Structures are given as structure tokens and as C-alpha cells.
Amino acid sequence: MSRRTRWNGAALAVVMGGTLAAGCGAPGGDAPQPEATGASLAAAPTCGTAPVTLNAYIETGFPLPKELSTEFSKQYPNVKWNIREDQFAVITQNAPRVLADDPPDLMRLPQVSELVKNNLLKNLDGYAKAFGWDSWPASQLEQMRLAPGGKTRGEGSLYAMGLNFSMTGVFYNKKLADKIGMSSPPTTLAELDDAMAKAKSAGITPIAQFNGGATGGLAFPLQDLMASYGPSGPINDWIYQKPGATIDTPSNVQATQHLEKWIKAGYFWKDINAVDYATMMSRFIKGEGLFSFNGDWESGNLDKQMAGNVGFFLMPPVQQGGKQAAMSAPLTYGISSRAKNADCAAFFLNWVATDPKAREIGVKIGGSHPMGPADAPMPEVAEGTVTASTLDAGAKIAQDNGSMDFIANATGAIYAKSWTPQLQKLVAGQQTPEELLKSVQSDYTSQVGGS
Amino acid sequence: MTRPTPDSAVDSPATRPGPAAVTRKRSPARAGGLRTPSRVGWLFVAPALIVYAVFVLRPIVLTVQYSLYRWDGIGPSTWAGLGNYVKVFTDPDLFASILNAVKLIAFFSVIPVVLGLAIASTIRRIAASRLALVARTVLFLPQVIPLVAAGIAWSWLLSSTGLVNQLLGYVGLDGVARAWLGDFSTALPAVGVIGAWVLLGLCTILLLSGMSKIDPSLYEAARMDGANSLREFISITVPSLRQEIGVCVTVTVIAALASFDIVYVSTQGGPGNATMVPGLEIYYLAFSERQVGMASALAVVLMLLVILVALPIQWLTKDRS
Amino acid sequence: MIVGRREAWTGRLLLVLLMAVTLMPFLSLFVTALHPSGSYPSGLEWPSDPQWGNFVKAFQAARMIELIKSSVLIVLGVVPLSLLLGTLAGFAIGHLRMAGRNLVFLVFVLGLTLPFEGIITPLYYQVRDMGLLNTRWAIILPLIGLFMPFGVFWMRAHFVNVPEALSESARIDGANVWQLFWRIHVPLAMPALSSLAILLFLWTWNQFLLAIVLVDDPLKRTMSGALGAFQGQWGTDMPLLCAGSLLILTPTLVIFLIFQRRFVTALLQGSLKG
Structure with a gap:
């Protein structure tokens, strides 16, 4: 009896011990390392010509991102989209988890500072320089800038981009x-x-x-x-x-x-x-x-x-x-620091702000002011529409800072x-x-x- | 969902001795097993034990470990000792979530069991009729569908333009009509009603099937002694159903304390924190607020609470015959 | 028995009332689903122009075929394996009765009341480290583990009642333990096994928490988790949401109606034994 019991006790101990040994040492520690800065790029990136599938995580109920992605694929047929949609509250809850463990190439973002603190977002400084985003009106990008470590917002490196900016x-x-x-x-x-x-x-x-x-x-x-x-x-x-x-x-x-x-x-x-x-x-x-x-x-x-x-x-x-x-606020989209197709996603963001057709979609469907250089052509808006008055209001706000x-x-x-x-x-x-x-x-x- | 409950009797038959219970003989030789080396028995148990250890026991140990740290789930963690537990019991919002779960017991357990008993004893006489057979199927529907679906359907019923308010309007109670899930004073009870809806059918039928096993001669004897229906109910029905009642209470109490699906779908814990329950709070803390340590401390408290509540119920209602 | 008669009528009335309350949410879902997509119908109001097309629309929007496939795959991953492991362990603890069985049984029984929320956080990190996040394995493997307490408990309760003489006589015929188990005891355990299978099927199909935490892609979730995602995406369109909810709960409903007797028995036994 006693020998048998010991044998069994040993078996139980092996099974339990082997699987439970986890509990040594504090949890955590495999955090992504911060990028030095946005590496400077020799030339502005593109989506290339090989087939690419961009993984995007967007907010449901607003047709703008989908319209833009469709138009983009029309112009760049090698780019396909894999889009997941959720309500904003759900995205807010999921953001850290998704960015860390299931990184999308492009994601609708809530508040960015904590995401930057954990190095979950790609530093876009390199893209900004390559595409010339730095020469746009500074106020457009201000909210998406963060000082090193994600402590203070409004200054520092760029971590996200807008599809347009709303009023x-x-x-x-x-x-x-x-x-x-x-x-x-x-x-x-x-x-x-x-x-x-x-x-x-x-x-x-x-x-x-x-x-x-x-x-x-x-x-x-x-x-x-x-x-x-x-x-x-x-x-x-x-x-x-x-x-x-x-x-x-x-x-x-x-x-x-x-x-x-x-x-x-x-x-x-x-x-x-x-x-x-x-x-x-x-x-x-x-x-x-x-x-x-x-x-x-x-x-x-x-x-x-x-x-x-x-x-x-x-x-x-x-x-x-x-x-x-x-x-x-800009309709904020970010690129995961672990995204597979970061270059293509950045190219898309630049395209949204600069392509005439995309800007038109941005205003007609999105109703908001497009991002981009101050002198970029504005799409025509019919007089007397509420879209026209919201765009006008934008000018007044800019004037009053x-x-x-x-x-x-x-x-x-x-x-x-x-x-x-x-x-x-x-x-x-x-x-x-x-x-x-x-x-x-x-x-x-x-x-x-x-x- | 019907959740299993523990049986404190280890190595004794779990079947209840009813009229049909098999009386088993235990031969002394049996105690040592079937002359099979224990090693073989352990080989049979091993696969189940390994899976269980990896996916249940290990996470339990880890939950306890996490609960002693401050950790955002991504970066490094710092030792917090019992700080997280202190916070669980002192932070009004966190503690309120535990209280809410306890309050939900009134709806998830008391209503289905009490109402179930009343209904079962009323329809006992027609238990074999065709209507009762149909009812058995219908009343089981809430058990079969996902709780999420129940949550969606009821949020719609309880909305300000929903059927519940429409019905109240028909009987001239427009005054009390409101958005039941959006009102501080009614949100928690409204969530409770959803749970009661899910669990009432199960309890009723469980109790009914227990009643059908009661020896009718007991009732006849009571009638001879001049007992009225209420008397009968208290002195015969309830005691005979001790085990069934125990099962109903255990299942429903656990459903209340560990509620998640219904609240997640119908109120997300709001308005304010009026319907926040520990299960949902753990989910929010761990995955959106990234206070993994705090979430784990609350999880440990929840696990202990469930065991502390379930064990005495089992013990009280155990068949001691 | 005049009193009995009146009681019987009260009983019937009560029963009908109870059934009406039970069916009310289903009815409300159905009627709302027939309203024009995007509208906010009030109360229970039959639409002037029933939009049966909403079901087609929801069927496509929810990608029902893929959802069903996903849920079936998950069920196929969870149920047979859980049955096998549970039966093996239940057989050993209940019939072979090896030394130390009480201890190991106690370890299993302790898991019976475990709320899944209690371990969901470490489970997430564990599944992630295994590289299984966003795969169906992320739901399948933990569920098998989580079902072990009940599976072992259930099967042990069966094997404890099997007369040992059965094994003794087979033993005399020269069968080893495995043959004994597979040829004699498993066939005899079929009623218990099928009830357990039904319960596990239902609990797997309706599993919500694991699905929403461990798998982001609704097409790799269980039905219940997919409904969560469907609500996230279409919650702004009430008729469509109602149509989708009905579609998503239809499969279990159909299976329930076909096997209803077994279902009811299984659920009753399930809670009683538990």
C-alpha cells in the first residue's frame, strides 16, 4: 500500500509541478522595445506592385473608411483589404490588446498616449519627413504628437494620422x-x-x-x-x-x-x-x-x-x-508597431490627404475637412448644405485658435x-x-x- | 447556462436514493480495485488531469500570483503585496460590483426558486397532460439559447419604446413606463429579470420532476389528517424536494455571482456603475484598463465567494438519509 | 374532486401565462426583425410591409455559413476529446478505484464551481504565449480543460454504479484493462455519454467569454461570441440585429427541438448530478 501510494503521489506531483511551475518570477517583461525614433527613409514608401492585404480595424456606422479603401483598391489593384469593424467603445476597450497581440496595419484609435507608453504604435516621423507631412498646418497633427515616453501630448514625435479632421x-x-x-x-x-x-x-x-x-x-x-x-x-x-x-x-x-x-x-x-x-x-x-x-x-x-x-x-x-x-480632432488612425505592411498603410494615409478623389470622398462622405497642405484644392460643396456650414465653421475656429x-x-x-x-x-x-x-x-x- | 455544482460526497454514489435507486452491494474485495495496478488507473486519469492542470489549475495559480502585483499586462510588473485586495474592499466602485452580484441573487435565485415552487405545485396535477409536455419544451428554450441572445432580446423589450412599456400602457400604467435598463433605480432589477427569465423554466421543471417522485400516499395521509394545501406544501412538498431545491439554489446563485454575458450585452455595467458585476469588472480591468493585478485580485475574491456560498448550500441540502 | 378540477384549471392558466412570458422575447425579436432596416419600431407592432428580406440580409451580413462552420469545428474539437478524457478518468476513479482516487477526484470537483472569469486573465496570456490567440484552438483547448471537472464527475457517477462482476468475468476471459474499458464499459456507458455530449455541445456552442477575449475574428468564434461581434457591428440597426440574433440562435433551437427529450433529460440530470 505505502509503496503504491508513494508512486501515485509522485505521479500527481509531477503532473502538477510541471504545469504549475509557472508561478515563479514576476509577470510581464516581454514588452516591445521602443523604436529609437522613426527611422529616416531614403524615399517615400509605396505599396509596391506585389499583392498586399492590409489588415484594418475600423469603427462601424461610418462609411468613410470603407469608401476610401474601395477607391484605393481601384487605383492600386494589388492592394486588398481585410477589414474588421466594431463600435467605438469596443475599439477603445480592445485597442491595447489588439495592437499588442493581433497587430493590424491600420487601426481606428481612441486616445494614443498610453498606447505610445507601451510602444504599441509605430513612430511616424520617418513617414512624415518622406511624405512632407511636416509642412502641413501644424495644428492638424498636434493632437497626435507625443513627447518621448508618451508623457505629454501635443508635442514630439508623430504616432498617428487623421483621415480628416472633424469639427x-x-x-x-x-x-x-x-x-x-x-x-x-x-x-x-x-x-x-x-x-x-x-x-x-x-x-x-x-x-x-x-x-x-x-x-x-x-x-x-x-x-x-x-x-x-x-x-x-x-x-x-x-x-x-x-x-x-x-x-x-x-x-x-x-x-x-x-x-x-x-x-x-x-x-x-x-x-x-x-x-x-x-x-x-x-x-x-x-x-x-x-x-x-x-x-x-x-x-x-x-x-x-x-x-x-x-x-x-x-x-x-x-x-x-x-x-x-x-x-x-483628426479621425485618428494609427499603425501598429508590429504591423506587417506599415509602409503601405502609411502610403494609404498620405493618399487620403493628397489624392483629389480621396479628398472629395473625405468631404462628401465624411463631411469633414480633409487633412493635407493648406493650399491643397478643396472639393466643391453645394451652397446651403450643412456640410458647407461645418466647413466654414472650421475656418472660424482656426481664426480664434x-x-x-x-x-x-x-x-x-x-x-x-x-x-x-x-x-x-x-x-x-x-x-x-x-x-x-x-x-x-x-x-x-x-x-x-x-x- | 446550467453550471455544475460540487458534490461534497467523495466516493459515494451521487444518485439520490429514490424509488428506482439501485441498491448496490459492496464486496470487501472491491476496496483494492479490480486487482489492477494503481499505475494503470493513473494512466487513465493522466490525460484529463494534464489538460485540467494546464488550462485550469495553472491559470488559478497564476491569478493568485498576478493579484499580488501591479501590472499593466505589457511592461514589467511591481510587487504590490495585498494592496490590490485592500483596494477591492475599499474602493467603492469595486466593492459595489460585489454587492450588485449579491443583490442579483434575489432575482436569479429567489424568484426562480420561489416562483418555480409555486408554479410547480400548482401544475403538479396536470403534470402528465399534453399541455404540460408542450410546456416542458417551451420553458426549456431559455436554457438552450445563448445568454447573449437573451440579453439582446430583453434589452429591446425593456427599452423605452419596448413591449414592456407598451403593455404597461395598455393597463393604464404609463406613469411607471421608463427605459428600464437606463434608469439608476431599475437597471439592476431589470438585469435581474432577464436572469430570472432564463432560470425560471429550468427550476420549475426540475422541481416538477422532483414532485413526481414524491409518494402520493403521503398526500393522501395528510388529507386524511385534514391538512390544507398550504400545510401539505410546507410539510410534505418542500422537505421532499430538498435536494432539487438545493440544486436550483446552487445553480442560480452561481449564475448570479458569476454573471457576465447578460450584463455585457444589456447594460455594460451602466448607467453609472449601477449594474457593474465582478465578472464584467474583471474583464474591463484586465483588458481595457490594464490593471491586471487588480483584475486578478477581484477574480480571486470572486472564486472564493462562489465556493463560500456554494459549499454551505450543498451541505445544507444534502440528502442525509 | 371538484377542488382538484379548479386547481387543474388554475394550473393550466398559469402554465399558459408562463409560456407566454417565455416566448415573449422571441416574438419581439421576430416582429422587430420584419421592420424596415434602420428604423426604430416601437413595442410589438406588426409592420405594414414585412421585410422578409432582412433575414437574407442578416444571413449575409453575419456570414452565417462560415459562422456555423466555425462553431461546428469548435464543437468537434471540444466534445469528442472531452468525452474521451472524461470517460477515461471517470472509469479509473469510479471503477478501477486506484489508490489516491479520492484526492484526485477532490481536485477535479473543486473546479466544478469555478467562474470562468476567475481565470480568464492568465488564460489570455497563456494562450498568447502558446501562439494560439485568434485560432479556434484558443477556445477548444481551454474549454476541454474547463469541462474536465464536470466530465469526470459525470462519468465517475456512472461507473461507480456499474457492477464489478462484469469486469471480473471479462477478466477471466483474458481481457486486459484497455479491452475491458473499450469493449465492455464504453458501450454500456452510452446513455450517460450521450447526455454528457449534449450538455457539452450546448455549453460549447453558447460559450461567450472565452470567445470574445481569446479570438478577435468573429468567423473563428463560437456562435455566441459571433453574436457579440454582430451586435458590436450592427447594434445600430435594430431590425437587422434582431434578424441576426434569431438566425444565430436558430441552429441550437432546431437541434433542441429534434432531440428535445434527450435534451431535457440531460439538462435535468446534469443539474441534479451536479
Whole structure:
């Protein structure tokens, strides 16, 4: 008996020991090494002539990347596409994992700084030099630049590119505006408030917005209000993770209180915490709301679905004639540091910004301003369309130097973990404006300093 | 999904002694096995054990190991000791997720078991009818389909324009209509209702099949003594069904504590963190926030919690006859 | 038995009500799926112009043929091997009764209540280091391991009840242990095996967590994981999402309806034994 038992015990020990021995030494350590810098290239890369399949991971619901890839394959028939689509929230969750372990050649990116910290993104400096991206207006690329180590955004090496750069503001339903006697877009915050109050008493929901699931859409009006009450510079500093930056400033508290006022006045749908982006769009198109805080990526779509019935204006300032600001961000795409076809992907990104046909698609389908040199030819846009007014708004923002990144992009987790739940609580009356900003700031501090 | 539950009785038959139970004789010679060297037995066990060790035991050990570090899943890690565990119990959001899972027990377990008992005893008399046979098939449907599909279907039913609100409107309750999954006060119960829907059929039928094994003479005797239906139910039905009830409770409690699929699909933990559960929090922490250490600490707590809850239930409802 | 009669009617009514509640979500999916793609129908409202084409559209959008193929491949990878390994171990622990069986059985039983979320993080890194990420093996191999506790438990419960006289007489005829197992005990275990096969099939087909974490390509996932991806991609189009969901749950539904008696028995036994 005893001999047998020992034999068995040994067998068990061998099986267990062999497989469990894993637990020695700390986890991790096989991290990708940083590239010295973007290696300088002798000549601008191309996709060559041999068959290539580009792996792309894009955001669903927006036709632009697909249209561009189709056109690209038409012009360069050796390039085929393998495209995976997900909603933005899913991409945000997956980004680090996918870039590290299943590297796509081209990927729609959320916030880039943490990805750069972990060396998951290709340094594009070499491409920038070879293609001459450095001579484009600096503001186009600023948000995708990172200082060494990914600490501060807005300066340093280039780690991503845009398919175009978008502009946000307020869309409005012209028919409903007529009903309440709003003949021209409001020029001050007070006028906007006034229009909302009139709509409310006329039985029209003043604001069509989403705030459900993992996407707190109230961040749009909130940031617009922040830019009305205060300068956009400090907001950008916060987003770029400049040392000492805080979101909890007096003017931002005022902005949040203003948003709370709108909530309490019943300016949003009652079920806004269950409304996702697509639902909001469908309701706004159906005419179930006067205003909607959104971006020009919808311009093309709205020109089609609400032809002639939709207008756009930039968020009005508190004071008449004050400076205006807007969230304006490149439709960011990056190349994995482990991508197989990085050169071809970079060539595609350059093509999107410079090819006339691609620029036309960018404006017609994407609705936003294309990337590229300041003097590049602009595609024709029909007068009176909302696309035309969003493009004009872009010029005004450039003049006021009022371009901001999105507060949801400050850190990788800030949107899902802080803004979204906090704004949902604000709607439900479970959070105060003051505490909201304090709470977001404390999450931010621990995320920026912690990891 | 029906999840298996542990049987604390090692090396004793797991079948319950019912009318049809086979009485086995144990010959003394048997204790030593079939005169087969133990080595052979171990060879039979080895493949299963190896796969199990590689894909289950090793990850369990690693989870415990990870839980003691701060690690972003990519770069180097630093020793954190029990810091992650302290955070699990002190961070309001993390601890709330555990509380939410506990609250879900009310919906995943209490409703299916209590309602299941009530329904089963009501339809006991017609258990052999054709209607009951059809019902057996229908009530099993939720068990067969993916939980993801259940989540999608119910999110639609519970949306502000969904069928639930439409029905409330018909009976004049427009006032309470709302986006059930988007409202702080109703989101968790709404998720619970989805779970109850999935598990109610299983419990009802399980209890029903247990009832059919109760000796009818017990009821007749009780009737003779003048017992009413309620009395019958309490003194005969429930005690006889101890094992079935135990199984229902165990399966459903584990389903509640380890819920993931339904929440992932219907609310993603929102609004706010009102429906965040440990399973989903582990997924977010590990794969999107890249706090692997914290995720692992929560995972260890979850595994222990499930065992701590499941074992006493098993022990309490074990057939001791 | 007048009282009994009234009780029977209450019972019937209750049963019908319960069935209605059970079927409600399916009905809602179906009706919504018939609305024009991209619209937001409210409540349960029969569309004026039913769009049967939505099912065709969803069939193509979800790439159903490839999805079914993928799920079948995964099931074929998981179920036979799990059955074999589980039966071997169950046979040894339950029938051969070698020394140390209690210990090893306890080790298996401890895994019965394990929530998959508990080990998903290390599993991800382990599967990645094996180079299996984004392959079907990433789902197949861990699932076999995760099913071992239940498989061993289930088969042991069967073999414990097999009279040993059976083996003794075969032994006298000169059969070795392997022949004994393969020729005598496996055929006798068929009822237990088929129930186990049904359960494992269902749990594999509907596995969600492993699929979404370990495999990015929906076409290499299980049905359930693919539905997750389908929702990610088409969640913005309610009728299409509903049509896709129905299509994706159809295969299990059909198999269930064909084998319903075995299914119900297996599930009942499964939870009872567990």
C-alpha cells in the first residue's frame, strides 16, 4: 500500500509541478522595445506592385473608411483589404490588446498616449519627413504628437494620422426652429438658453442627445459649455496631460452647473441614459429634438436624410462676439508597431490627404475637412448644405485658435470609467456638478500618475 | 447556462436514493480495485488531469500570483503585496460590483426558486397532460439559447419604446413606463429579470420532476389528517424536494455571482456603475484598463465567494438519509 | 374532486401565462426583425410591409455559413476529446478505484464551481504565449480543460454504479484493462455519454467569454461570441440585429427541438448530478 501510494503521489506531483511551475518570477517583461525614433527613409514608401492585404480595424456606422479603401483598391489593384469593424467603445476597450497581440496595419484609435507608453504604435516621423507631412498646418497633427515616453501630448514625435479632421458644434432642425421663431442661430449662450426654453414650452424636446450604455454623450454639450465659460487652452492642457493641469476649475464648475440646469429643466429626453448614439441620430432625423450637440462626421448623412432642413452653428460664447472654440480632432488612425505592411498603410494615409478623389470622398462622405497642405484644392460643396456650414465653421475656429481635443480622450479609461458614469449620475440627480469634476479629476490623477 | 455544482460526497454514489435507486452491494474485495495496478488507473486519469492542470489549475495559480502585483499586462510588473485586495474592499466602485452580484441573487435565485415552487405545485396535477409536455419544451428554450441572445432580446423589450412599456400602457400604467435598463433605480432589477427569465423554466421543471417522485400516499395521509394545501406544501412538498431545491439554489446563485454575458450585452455595467458585476469588472480591468493585478485580485475574491456560498448550500441540502 | 378540477384549471392558466412570458422575447425579436432596416419600431407592432428580406440580409451580413462552420469545428474539437478524457478518468476513479482516487477526484470537483472569469486573465496570456490567440484552438483547448471537472464527475457517477462482476468475468476471459474499458464499459456507458455530449455541445456552442477575449475574428468564434461581434457591428440597426440574433440562435433551437427529450433529460440530470 505505502509503496503504491508513494508512486501515485509522485505521479500527481509531477503532473502538477510541471504545469504549475509557472508561478515563479514576476509577470510581464516581454514588452516591445521602443523604436529609437522613426527611422529616416531614403524615399517615400509605396505599396509596391506585389499583392498586399492590409489588415484594418475600423469603427462601424461610418462609411468613410470603407469608401476610401474601395477607391484605393481601384487605383492600386494589388492592394486588398481585410477589414474588421466594431463600435467605438469596443475599439477603445480592445485597442491595447489588439495592437499588442493581433497587430493590424491600420487601426481606428481612441486616445494614443498610453498606447505610445507601451510602444504599441509605430513612430511616424520617418513617414512624415518622406511624405512632407511636416509642412502641413501644424495644428492638424498636434493632437497626435507625443513627447518621448508618451508623457505629454501635443508635442514630439508623430504616432498617428487623421483621415480628416472633424469639427463639433450644434446641429438644429430648421422646421422646429421656425416653429419657435428662431430665424438665425443664437449668437450668445443666453440666446441659446432662450431658444431652448421656447422649444420646451412649445412641447418640443430642446436637445437630442445620447448618454446611454458605455457612451456618455453629455460630454459634448458639457465641453461646449466649458469652452463658452472659459478659455480652451487649460482644457487642452488637461487633455494633453500637462503637469499640474486640472479640470476642476471655477469656469468648468459653472459650465457643469449650466448643464445641470438644462437637465433639471427637462431639456433632454427622459430616457437619455438609455439612448445610444444611433438611437439619438434616428430620433433627431425624425424631428424629435431641436438641437443636437454633435460633429461634422454626420454632415454628409444629415444633408441626405434631412436635406434642407438642418443647420449648424458653433457653440455660442457667453459674451456677444467672444472667442469660439470647438472640439476638433483628426479621425485618428494609427499603425501598429508590429504591423506587417506599415509602409503601405502609411502610403494609404498620405493618399487620403493628397489624392483629389480621396479628398472629395473625405468631404462628401465624411463631411469633414480633409487633412493635407493648406493650399491643397478643396472639393466643391453645394451652397446651403450643412456640410458647407461645418466647413466654414472650421475656418472660424482656426481664426480664434479655438480647437480643442475631446475631454473623453484625456486618458484611455477616463471616458468609460469617469465621464460616462458621472454624467449618467448627474442626469439621475445622484451627483452634483462640483463633486462630478472633483471625482473626474481624482480618477485622472490616479490614472496619469499611477500607471 | 446550467453550471455544475460540487458534490461534497467523495466516493459515494451521487444518485439520490429514490424509488428506482439501485441498491448496490459492496464486496470487501472491491476496496483494492479490480486487482489492477494503481499505475494503470493513473494512466487513465493522466490525460484529463494534464489538460485540467494546464488550462485550469495553472491559470488559478497564476491569478493568485498576478493579484499580488501591479501590472499593466505589457511592461514589467511591481510587487504590490495585498494592496490590490485592500483596494477591492475599499474602493467603492469595486466593492459595489460585489454587492450588485449579491443583490442579483434575489432575482436569479429567489424568484426562480420561489416562483418555480409555486408554479410547480400548482401544475403538479396536470403534470402528465399534453399541455404540460408542450410546456416542458417551451420553458426549456431559455436554457438552450445563448445568454447573449437573451440579453439582446430583453434589452429591446425593456427599452423605452419596448413591449414592456407598451403593455404597461395598455393597463393604464404609463406613469411607471421608463427605459428600464437606463434608469439608476431599475437597471439592476431589470438585469435581474432577464436572469430570472432564463432560470425560471429550468427550476420549475426540475422541481416538477422532483414532485413526481414524491409518494402520493403521503398526500393522501395528510388529507386524511385534514391538512390544507398550504400545510401539505410546507410539510410534505418542500422537505421532499430538498435536494432539487438545493440544486436550483446552487445553480442560480452561481449564475448570479458569476454573471457576465447578460450584463455585457444589456447594460455594460451602466448607467453609472449601477449594474457593474465582478465578472464584467474583471474583464474591463484586465483588458481595457490594464490593471491586471487588480483584475486578478477581484477574480480571486470572486472564486472564493462562489465556493463560500456554494459549499454551505450543498451541505445544507444534502440528502442525509 | 371538484377542488382538484379548479386547481387543474388554475394550473393550466398559469402554465399558459408562463409560456407566454417565455416566448415573449422571441416574438419581439421576430416582429422587430420584419421592420424596415434602420428604423426604430416601437413595442410589438406588426409592420405594414414585412421585410422578409432582412433575414437574407442578416444571413449575409453575419456570414452565417462560415459562422456555423466555425462553431461546428469548435464543437468537434471540444466534445469528442472531452468525452474521451472524461470517460477515461471517470472509469479509473469510479471503477478501477486506484489508490489516491479520492484526492484526485477532490481536485477535479473543486473546479466544478469555478467562474470562468476567475481565470480568464492568465488564460489570455497563456494562450498568447502558446501562439494560439485568434485560432479556434484558443477556445477548444481551454474549454476541454474547463469541462474536465464536470466530465469526470459525470462519468465517475456512472461507473461507480456499474457492477464489478462484469469486469471480473471479462477478466477471466483474458481481457486486459484497455479491452475491458473499450469493449465492455464504453458501450454500456452510452446513455450517460450521450447526455454528457449534449450538455457539452450546448455549453460549447453558447460559450461567450472565452470567445470574445481569446479570438478577435468573429468567423473563428463560437456562435455566441459571433453574436457579440454582430451586435458590436450592427447594434445600430435594430431590425437587422434582431434578424441576426434569431438566425444565430436558430441552429441550437432546431437541434433542441429534434432531440428535445434527450435534451431535457440531460439538462435535468446534469443539474441534479451536479
